[in-house]
Amino acid sequence: MTGSDARPGSRHLPSGVHDAVQPGCALLRLETTESREGVLDGAWWPRSRDIGAELPALLSALTGHLGPLARVGLDSTAWEGLPTRIVVDDRVVHIDSFSLGDDTVLITRGDQDIFSLLVVPPDTPPEAARAAMAQAVRADNVTEAHQILIDTGSAQGPPE
Numbered sequence: 001m002t003g004s005d006a007r008p009g010s011r012h013l014p015s016g017v018h019d020a021v022q023p024g025c026a027l028l029r030l031e032t033t034e035s036r037e038g039v040l041d042g043a044w045w046p047r048s049r050d051i052g053a054e055l056p057a058l059l060s061a062l063t064g065h066l067g068p069l070a071r072v073g074l075d076s077t078a079w080e081g082l083p084t085r086i087v088v089d090d091r092v093v094h095i096d097s098f099s100l101g102d103d104t105v106l107i108t109r110g111d112q113d114i115f116s117l118l119v120v121p122p123d124t125p126p127e128a129a130r131a132a133m134a135q136a137v138r139a140d141n142v143t144e145a146h147q148i149l150i151d152t153g154s155a156q157g158p159p160e
Contacts, residue, residue, distance in 0.1 A: 038141040040148075043118040043133035044105060051079040055095075059088040059107075066109050069093050073106035078119075103145040103155075118145045120154055128153040 046054040055072070063069055068091050076082050076097035085094050096106075107115040118136035120129045131152040135141055141148075149155035 040118050040136045041115040043136035045120040045129050048122050049080050071108035124154045
């Protein structure tokens with residue numbers, strides 16, 4: 001499901017998208033040109049903090065839209081069992097771990113084409129998660145991921 005399903009020039013997601021968003025979903029507004037204007041390229045609402053269970057499906061879906069991916073950047077303190085690489089569709093994707101905050105995942109295609117996705121915490125109430133994801137995929141969004149989570153009531157404390 002992508003944000004690109006909205007009418008051209010629309011700043012909102014199409015009818016029904018908000019109701020369909022549930023844990024494990026990703027909403028994407030993927031623009032592959034240098035003129036990307038929004039702060040974020042999409043949003044992801046994983047079901048858990050188990051990266052081995054959550055990341056393969058996200059990367060497989062992204063590969064279908066973007067082609068082969070090279071790297072993923074994640075906060076090492078926010079995920080359980082973070083590996084250094086993962087195989088997606090018979091290709092190795094390297095995982096970079098650093099303290100960038102658990103509210104963002106960075107996806108790299110090629111050498112420098114980077115896509116930034118909001119990460120909605122797994123235990124976020126559905127209405128707050130939907131609001132956060134809708135804000136993240138707006139083409140005119142200038143709000144950083146952490147602030148979106150605060151504004152929508154999706155922010156949670158650090159993982160234990």
